[in-house]
Amino acid sequence: MSWTDHGLEDAPTKVAPMTSAPAPALSFHGVSMVYPDGTHALQETSFTVSPGEFVTVVGPSGCGKSTLLKVASGLHRPTTGWVEVDPRSLGYVFQDATLLQWRNVQRNVELLAELEGMPKPERAAKASAAIDLVGLSGFEKKYPKQLSGGMKMRASLARSLVLDPKVFLFDEPFGAVDEITRERLNDEVISLFNQQGFAGLFITHSISEAVFLSTRVLVMSARPGRLVADFAIPFAYPRQPELRFENEFAKLCGEISHELRGAHA
Amino acid sequence: MTELDPNVQIAEDAALIQGVLPSIDANLEPPTPERKSRTLTISTYLGPFVVFVLFIVFWEYMHRDGMRRFLDKKPSLLPSPVTVIDQAFLDTRVRGQLLEGLGWTSYAAFVGLAITIVVGMLLAVIMAQAVWVERSIYPYLVALQATPVLAIVPIIYSVFGGGMSSRIYVCVMISIFPIVTNTLFGLTSVDASQHDLFTLRRASRLTRLFKLQFPAAMPAIFTGFRISAGLSVIGAIVGEQFFRQGQKPGIGIVMEQFRQKIRYPPMYGGLLIAAALGIAVFFVFSWIAKAVVGHWHEATRRGS
Numbered sequence: 001m002s003w004t005d006h007g008l009e010d011a012p013t014k015v016a017p018m019t020s021a022p023a024p025a026l027s028f029h030g031v032s033m034v035y036p037d038g039t040h041a042l043q044e045t046s047f048t049v050s051p052g053e054f055v056t057v058v059g060p061s062g063c064g065k066s067t068l069l070k071v072a073s074g075l076h077r078p079t080t081g082w083v084e085v086d087p088r089s090l091g092y093v094f095q096d097a098t099l100l101q102w103r104n105v106q107r108n109v110e111l112l113a114e115l116e117g118m119p120k121p122e123r124a125a126k127a128s129a130a131i132d133l134v135g136l137s138g139f140e141k142k143y144p145k146q147l148s149g150g151m152k153m154r155a156s157l158a159r160s161l162v163l164d165p166k167v168f169l170f171d172e173p174f175g176a177v178d179e180i181t182r183e184r185l186n187d188e189v190i191s192l193f194n195q196q197g198f199a200g201l202f203i204t205h206s207i208s209e210a211v212f213l214s215t216r217v218l219v220m221s222a223r224p225g226r227l228v229a230d231f232a233i234p235f236a237y238p239r240q241p242e243l244r245f246e247n248e249f250a251k252l253c254g255e256i257s258h259e260l261r262g263a264h265a
Numbered sequence: 266m267t268e269l270d271p272n273v274q275i276a277e278d279a280a281l282i283q284g285v286l287p288s289i290d291a292n293l294e295p296p297t298p299e300r301k302s303r304t305l306t307i308s309t310y311l312g313p314f315v316v317f318v319l320f321i322v323f324w325e326y327m328h329r330d331g332m333r334r335f336l337d338k339k340p341s342l343l344p345s346p347v348t349v350i351d352q353a354f355l356d357t358r359v360r361g362q363l364l365e366g367l368g369w370t371s372y373a374a375f376v377g378l379a380i381t382i383v384v385g386m387l388l389a390v391i392m393a394q395a396v397w398v399e400r401s402i403y404p405y406l407v408a409l410q411a412t413p414v415l416a417i418v419p420i421i422y423s424v425f426g427g428g429m430s431s432r433i434y435v436c437v438m439i440s441i442f443p444i445v446t447n448t449l450f451g452l453t454s455v456d457a458s459q460h461d462l463f464t465l466r467r468a469s470r471l472t473r474l475f476k477l478q479f480p481a482a483m484p485a486i487f488t489g490f491r492i493s494a495g496l497s498v499i500g501a502i503v504g505e506q507f508f509r510q511g512q513k514p515g516i517g518i519v520m521e522q523f524r525q526k527i528r529y530p531p532m533y534g535g536l537l538i539a540a541a542l543g544i545a546v547f548f549v550f551s552w553i554a555k556a557v558v559g560h561w562h563e564a565t566r567r568g569s
Contacts (some may be wrong), residue, residue: 075461092465098458102480102561115466115476143561 024048024084025167026072028222031081032224033067040224041067044081047218047227049167053192054200056210057227058260059220065203066095067225069169072201091165091198093173097152099144099159099182105131106140115265116163123162132159133195134188148182154188161196168193170202173208186212187241194238207253207260212244229259282535321346344530353534363531366516367538373429373515374546377436378494384437385444385493386486390474392445393452410442414500418507428511432504438498440493447489451482485563487554494546503538516542 041064049055053243059065070076070160072083073092099108109130113123123178131137134154144152153173161169170189174182193200193213204210210217211233219229233252235243243249327347332338344352353359388406392399414421414435425431455478463473507515514522520535 073465075464087465090465092462094458094461096458098456100459100477100480102483102558111476112462112466115463115468115472117306144565145561 015028022080023051025051025053025089026085026201027045027083028068028072029082029084031068031071031078031083033071033076034063034079041072041181042078043224043226045227046081046167047230049199049201051166051199052197053216054214055216056200056202056204056214056218057218058204058207058210059225059257060222060260061205063220063222064225065220066171069171069201069203072169085167091160091163091168093153093156093160093168093170095171095173095175097144097149097156099152099155104141104143105136105147105155108144108155109162112159113162126162127158131155131162133161133192148181149177150185151259153177153185157189157192161192165198166195168198168200170200170204172203172205175205177238182206182209183241183244189213190239193259207256208244208249211249211252211256212239219256228262229256231256272502284293309466332515342529344533349533349537352528352530353537356531359531359534362514362519363516363535363538366514367542368512369429370456370498370501370505370515370517370539371542372513373432373504374436374494374497374542377433377500378440378497379435380433381440381493381497383446385441385489388441389445389448389452392449393478394470399449406442406445409438409530414438414503414507416474422508425508426510429508429513431508432501432515435504436497436500437507438516440496443492443496444486444489445500447485447492448482451485452478454485455481483558484554487550487558491547491550491554494550495543498543498546 028045032043034040045068047055057065057068069092071078072085073090074083074087078221100111100161103111106127109127110123113126118126128140131140134157136151136154136158139147139151139155144155147155156173167262174185177185189200190213200213202210202213214233217231217233218227219231220226221228231252235249324343324346328340328343332340332343353363371436388402392402421431421434425434452474459477459481460473463477501515501516505515506521509518516535516539520532520539523529523532523535
């Protein structure tokens with residue numbers, strides 16, 4: 001089921017190929033972040049994410065990857081530098097599903113639209129469409145405690161989809177689910193990216209997840225985080241699950257892993 | 266590719282190629298089944314029943330032999346349970362007095378509890394707005410909690426008089442602390458990333474309070490209700506010890522009257538009724554909590 005079936009034609013559906021640089025969807029300009037407790041999380045980080053790009057940042061634990069998203073979304077103000085993005089076009093998927101336990105799936109998915117003041121019938125329709133899209137149909141009336149970890153993440157995805165974000169921020173969203181579920185969810189993020197055409201900025205520990213999802217993979221150094229490498233991932237979309245077993249894929253993973261080991265030192 | 270069942274693989278591929286997301290695979294992600302307690306009947310009723318029987322046997326033994334043997338007191342100071350039932354509950358006149366007492370005590374306790382809930386939750390909301398507000402108000406709550414009723418009986422008397430109003434004040438004074446602390450705890454311990462979610466949508470303070478903090482705090486608030494309700498009953502009976510005017514004899518006053526007449530069986534009857542009131546209040550509030558938040562909150566389920 002796609003958005004079009006629910007009368008939401010204006011949702012962007014084209015997958016922008018990497019053509020001549022359009023206006024960036026999100027750009028970091030010399031962003032540094034020092035937290036009040038003295039933690040130096042980011043140092044002079046600059047990069048852009050263009051519409052249709054899916055950029056993943058990998059790096060050692062605690063290198064400031066999540067700080068990138070906090071700064072991008074405006075939750076944290078950078079110490080120096082600035083970020084260019086339309087804050088209203090942002091979707092943010094947190095490390096954990098952050099569903100409100102007292103709301104069932106339907107009402108959870110409606111939440112962000114509700115906070116934006118979208119009228120009830122409209123947001124209910126959009127929520128149903130988003131629930132369909134992430135494959136949670138039939139679970140609308142379930143409460144979070146009745147869902148598995150993977151299903152909670154799907155609900156969390158659907159919640160952000162309702163606002164038709166142009167830029168999607170993912171903060172290690174699948175770190176807590178098992179390997180099989182994670183691959184499943186990766187396949188789904190790929191299809192969503194393919195259909196919805198948002199720009200993605202994804203944070204993860206997993207190199208294969210990064211390569212599988214992205215058009216570009218950035219490697220970040222240990223704290224204070226700096227970008228140390230930028231890999232273009234050439235595989236065409238839609239990507240099939242078998243891609244994970246191809247030689248090219250393994251080779252890229254190896255190169256990124258090598259950079260990452262250097263970054264740890 | 267490893268050699269999986271080719272049909273399954275093809276079906277999955279087809280789904281992906283069409284851009285249709287695979288729907289939930291029951292094998293991969295089974296929803297948590299709803300647990301149902303099978304041992305309900307035995308564990309729920311047998312244990313309490315056995316303890317109840319032991320309690321009655323112990324009571325009867327203390328009446329017949331224990332009072333004299335261990336405490337060197339007359340057995341009539343602790344009448345047998347049979348005598349208590351006979352003289353307190355089967356005697357129409359005594360029963361009428363005790364029930365009237367129950368009525369007045371319940372009245373004081375419930376009015377006190379209602380005031381406590383309104384004032385206590387308001388205080389908690391105010392305190393939750395900023396840490397400095399919380400810090401500024403908290404010491405007075407602790408002081409209120411630490412002050413013995415006995416020490417300020419004259420003050421209460423001069424302000425609220427010698428009757429029902431003062432008893433209600435004692436209920437509020439004794440029961441307000443748990444409501445405030447539990448509500449405050451609930452309002453302020455909302456998950457940080459859930460707050461971020463609201464921050465990203467630029468939610469107002471009021472929206473945040475009613476759509477995030479209050480719902481999240483409900484389990485803690487109901488725990489507060491339950492504790493405060495019990496304390497309010499205690500407050501009503503304690504209040505009756507000091508504020509007896511106004512022809513509204515609560516259960517504590519009725520008991521005191523029987524004690525003065527050295528009629529111990531009805532006095533113990535009053536004690537049982539007071540205890541029953543406390544137990545009833547506790548269970549009523551547990552039940553309300555379960556009805557309101559039980560469908561989403563994990564901890565209100567009882568462990569096996």
